[in-house]
Amino acid sequence: MDSVRTPDSDPSEKSGAPAPPEPPPPSPPPSLGGKVRSAARWSLINTVVMRLGNFATGILLARFALGPAEWGVYGIAQTVLLVLLSANELGVGLAIVRWDGDPRRFAPTVLTLGAASSALLYAAIFVSAPAVAGLLDSPEATGVLRVMCLCLVIDGVAQVPANFLTREFAQGKRMVIDALNFVLSTAVTLVLAFAGWGAMSFACGAVAGNVAALIGCALAAPGTLRFGWDPQQARALLGFGLPLAGASLLALAVVNVDTMIVGSSLGQVSLGFYVLAFNMSGWPVRIISEAARRVSFAGFSRLAGSPQALAEGFGRALGVLVTGTVPLCVLLGGLAAPVVHLVYGSTWVPAAAALPWLMALGLVRIGCELAYDCLVAAGQRRSLILVQALWLVALVPVLVAGAHLNGMVGVSQGHVLVAAGLVVPAFLYALGRAGIGFGTIARACAWPLLGGAVMALMLLAARRILGDSAPALVLVGTGALACYVVCVLPSRRFLLGSRAVETV
Known part of the structure; x- marks a missing residue:
């Protein structure tokens, strides 16, 4: 007669066979503190390594390739770029880090807004570069501005996958991406500087490095470079981002207005x-x-x-x-x-x-x-x-x-x-x-x-x-x-x- 199987019975007890091992309990998800500490360690290592590399590169250029005048032209172009970068994606990229829920729902609208605004900004600086350079008493900075500010367009696209990595505290991946950026940009800058390109070597190196960073971010956060448009999301994103873009623009103006004053006055x-x-x-x-x-x-x-x-x-x-x-x-x-x-x-x-x-x-x-x-x-x-x-x-x-x-x-x-x-x-x-x-x-x-x-x-x-x-x-x-x-x-x-x- 077949035995009746009750909810509490175990067939292994009837047959004498050993009971299968209990599955291990699921490991708890990492705490926020653990994520932050791990990301901070990777970020610190990344920053130290990259800055030491930039430090060594700066010594080589200052001692053997470029003089104070070339550094002045580079300083002007870098200042203009940094100020424009603060507003190039209208602050909407930070919603990927800050907003709750799945950011992939609104990421296509973020990408469209960021790419369009950065392209418009680049068109404006391309046309106005001679006037900006003349205002800062450095007319030879015109070409450098036009090349270096191509980074605006690249950044407007790259900020979406980059902010996904920031949201997930994926600073180990960011270190690899930044290393690619550094190696390529430094190589291009050094080769062109020693070939006599002056401040333009910085501009070409920056563009090359940013292209490498864009490719790296796209590979590290697959599926995030999708364009799309949702009017309701766009209104909410602009309401969130424009005040942040304004604050960021003011913050960078604070840090960089001195360069403009020194250049035009001294x-x-x-x-x-x-x-x-x-x-x-x-x-x-x-x-x-x-x-x-x-x-x-x-x-x-x-x-x-x-x-x-x-x-x-x-x-x-x-x-x-x-x-x-x-x-x-x-x-x-x-x-x-x-x-x-x-x-x-x-x-x-x-x-x-x-x-x-x-x-x-x-x-x-x-x-x-x-x-x-x-x-x-x-x-x-x-x-x-x-x-x-x-x-x-x-x-x-x-x-x-x-x-x-x-x-x-x-x-x-x-x-x-x-x-x-x-x-x-x-x-x-x-x-x-x-x-x-x-x-x-x-x-x-x-x-x-x-x-x-x-x-x-x-x-x-x-x-x-x-x-x-x-x-x-x-x-x-x-x-x-x-x-x-x-x-x-x-x-x-x-x-x-x-x-x-x-x-x-």
């Missing part, structure tokens, strides 16, 4: 020195802040629903950034002249006069850029636009006066005056409205700023005693860093403390 040679100094001041910003910003906006966007979690995440991110950046800024600012002479040669030593002030500006920029991402994620777009507009309106007359009173050093001093005296308080007020109090920010910055002050005093005293020889600089720098580490040790629990973000 000439190409002074502009070349200033561009070199500004690029050096950006080393810490690019290495540390750029790595963080590739994950910060996506991370803050996931925390925006919880004001407490957002405040904790911002405080810890700011603490890590400031702790890592302060010693670099103090070392480069305190050892400006010997570092410029050692790295770029005696021709470029005049650039060192502006460097200490620009390093202070770089430190302020790191905090402001992180605050920018946090305010965007928190939906404080109006506050952000007001802060950026205030910054730009106050900056222009101060920089013009600084250029006439004290040349490029006066421009650098004007930058610091406006940023520290006006913009930082404005950002503190805006962050407070988003639920991030002054206490959180003070806790994140107090120990690093104290350590930076101790470092600066030690550098000044030790240089007077030991001089500026290479062994003395190594000894002084090592001692100053050791003092800094001792000063910031009390903050280690704050920086490595609670991981409550992972549970959000």
Whole structure:
């Protein structure tokens, strides 16, 4: 007689056969904190490697191929490109990172909007390039502008797959893409520079590298380069993106208006020195802040629903950034002249006069850029636009006066005056409205700023005693860093403390 199988019976028990092994439980999905830390590691490695490569390339070009005048022309073209890039896709690309749901539903409309707006912008700059170059007292920049700004069109297409990678914290793939970009752009730039192409070598290299990045992003995020159009989505995207594009345009105008003022007031040679100094001041910003910003906006966007979690995440991110950046800024600012002479040669030593002030500006920029991402994620777009507009309106007359009173050093001093005296308080007020109090920010910055002050005093005293020889600089720098580490040790629990973000 057949046995009756009940819900609780097991046929293996009847036959005496061993029971099949239980399937392993499904592994839990990675937490947000784990994703952010992994992406941040990859992003930091990527940024450090790429910046070291750019640093080495800049040394080769400055020492053996290009002079201050060529760097001035390149600075003008780069400034115009960066300002236009801030608005070339109307800010709608960030919806792929920020909006909930499946971004593939609205990505075709994003791509159409971005490609169309960037193409129109390029047509406008192609026609107006002679007038722009003449206004900046650099008529030979016309051709360089027309070639370099081809990157607008490429970026308008590439921003869709690139933002998919950002949304998924896929910074390992971004590292491979950026490496392809760097290798190709550097190879083209070096070959053309040593062949006598001058500033045009930068433009051709930038276009070649951006083409490689577009192809890499398309392969890493397959299926995202599909054009489409939905009028309802387009209206919603423009309502979301245009304020962000306006804020981004203002932010880049703040960073780049000094180049236009120096070029039109002081000439190409002074502009070349200033561009070199500004690029050096950006080393810490690019290495540390750029790595963080590739994950910060996506991370803050996931925390925006919880004001407490957002405040904790911002405080810890700011603490890590400031702790890592302060010693670099103090070392480069305190050892400006010997570092410029050692790295770029005696021709470029005049650039060192502006460097200490620009390093202070770089430190302020790191905090402001992180605050920018946090305010965007928190939906404080109006506050952000007001802060950026205030910054730009106050900056222009101060920089013009600084250029006439004290040349490029006066421009650098004007930058610091406006940023520290006006913009930082404005950002503190805006962050407070988003639920991030002054206490959180003070806790994140107090120990690093104290350590930076101790470092600066030690550098000044030790240089007077030991001089500026290479062994003395190594000894002084090592001692100053050791003092800094001792000063910031009390903050280690704050920086490595609670991981409550992972549970959000």
